[in-house]
Amino acid sequence: MNTLFSSDVYLNAIETHGYTVIQNALVTELVNDLITDCHRINPHFSLAGIGRLNDLQIDKTIRKDKTFWFDGSSQAQLTYQAIMESIKTTLNRNLFIGLFDYECHYAKYTQGDFYKKHIDAFKGRSNRVFTTVLYLNTPKQGGELVIYKPKSKEVEIVIKPTAGTLVMFESERFAHEVLPAVDERYSIAGWFRKNASISGIIDPPR
Numbered sequence: 676m677n678t679l680f681s682s683d684v685y686l687n688a689i690e691t692h693g694y695t696v697i698q699n700a701l702v703t704e705l706v707n708d709l710i711t712d713c714h715r716i717n718p719h720f721s722l723a724g725i726g727r728l729n730d731l732q733i734d735k736t737i738r739k740d741k742t743f744w745f746d747g748s749s750q751a752q753l754t755y756q757a758i759m760e761s762i763k764t765t766l767n768r769n770l771f772i773g774l775f776d777y778e779c780h781y782a783k784y785t786q787g788d789f790y791k792k793h794i795d796a797f798k799g800r801s802n803r804v805f806t807t808v809l810y811l812n813t814p815k816q817g818g819e820l821v822i823y824k825p826k827s828k829e830v831e832i833v834i835k836p837t838a839g840t841l842v843m844f845e846s847e848r849f850a851h852e853v854l855p856a857v858d859e860r861y862s863i864a865g866w867f868r869k870n871a872s873i874s875g876i877i878d879p880p881r
């Protein structure tokens with residue numbers, strides 16, 4: 676097994692609070708393989724956009740991280756995706772929601788990079804149901820994830836990124852932001868999605 680947590684823990688937290696923070700979610704070896712993979716594809720990281728497909732814009736005042744969408748080119752990526760598939764099945768069985776796929780990318784924040792307060796579910800195409808963030812390293816300073824209370828300016832929780840910590844929250848409910856990084860910060864941000872097919876065309880990933 677590559678995971679170190681039981682589904683009861685996160686199901687309960689998600690049902691009660693809409694989010695969960697699981698420390699040491701994955702075995703260290705897999706976290707190490709994922710960070711090695713990040714270093715392998717390092718030259719291919721690119722400035723992240725906002726919005727989907729044709730709406731995609733790059734706005735450095737909103738976010739400055741660099742991303743790389745999973746392309747299945749390493750065993751570590753495949754293993755991570757398989758773990759997320761099994762979490763998806765568990766969420767569907769227990770919360771009776773029809774999640775149909777999972778998309779994710781590596782993200783790299785270097786000194787000064789941030790992601791201002793935002794909501795992950797896209798306007799008019801709000802098919803992202805759950806956001807997941809797995810941290811791959813433990814920056815000494817900076818890059819905290821701030822999650823706000825639903826429909827409020829009050830902070831719900833501040834999460835200090837630590838290698839192996841997995842955060843999951845309801846995408847439409849929680850605005851959140853990444854405070855400016857001081858040390859380099861690596862993570863995998865991902866989304867469980869519902870099918871938002873419009874006139875018979877299945878909404879493509881990304």
Ligand SMILES: O=C(O)CCC(=O)C(=O)O
Pocket residue numbers: 782790795808819820851852853862864
């Ligand atoms: O890295 C994080 O802590 C959150 C990233 C995020 O909000 C996003 O990529 O949408």
Ligand SMILES: [Fe+2]
Pocket residue numbers: 793794795806851
């Ligand atoms: Fe986000």
